[in-house]
Amino acid sequence: MFDRRQNLSPKSHKNSVKNGKKTAKKRSFYGDAYATKQKGKLQKLYKVKEKIGSGTFSTVRRGIRRGDKQEIAIKIITKTDLNDTEARLIKREIGVMEKLSNHQNIVKLYDIFETTHHLYLIIEYCKGGELFDELINCTPKGWFSERETSQIIRYFFVLFLEN
Numbered sequence: 167m168f169d170r171r172q173n174l175s176p177k178s179h180k181n182s183v184k185n186g187k188k189t190a191k192k193r194s195f196y197g198d199a200y201a202t203k204q205k206g207k208l209q210k211l212y213k214v215k216e217k218i219g220s221g222t223f224s225t226v227r228r229g230i231r232r233g234d235k236q237e238i239a240i241k242i243i244t245k246t247d248l249n250d251t252e253a254r255l256i257k258r259e260i261g262v263m264e265k266l267s268n269h270q271n272i273v274k275l276y277d278i279f280e281t282t283h284h285l286y287l288i289i290e291y292c293k294g295g296e297l298f299d300e301l302i303n304c305t306p307k308g309w310f311s312e313r314e315t316s317q318i319i320r321y322f323f324v325l326f327l328e329n
Contacts, residue, residue, distance in 0.1 A: 208279045208286055214240060223252055228291060238276065241287040245280075260287070262326075269325060 208214075212229045219226040224243045231238055243256060263275040274290040294300070302308050310318065 237291040239291045243285040
């Protein structure tokens, strides 16, 4: 299980001008020395396969852990595309995943790798498609009533407080 929480405070550097061109904002979640040590480790431990999804901040690819051939998911976040608010959201997401990773109904976070431009979250692979699609299709109406929504939110709130 991953346990590097104290290193997750994003460090951002202002955009700079080099040779008359504006360079991208550099952001490190662990520090440049840590990112350098991570280069190549991902490929040694995991085989990266096809794209299985994408979101606002990331792309998710299927992967295989080389040691035991277990299927995993690799969430790839391009750090240079993140603004400060998005970096905080990513940090929060990682914190929540760490805190709730031992719950049977929460995707497990196995490890994190960082390079100069990317953050790689190694997470549990869940077959079956998108949760959003399942939620939309689980009711005949295609949406939840206020009462149903409050029960779902209450369940997650209790789950979060217990862990």
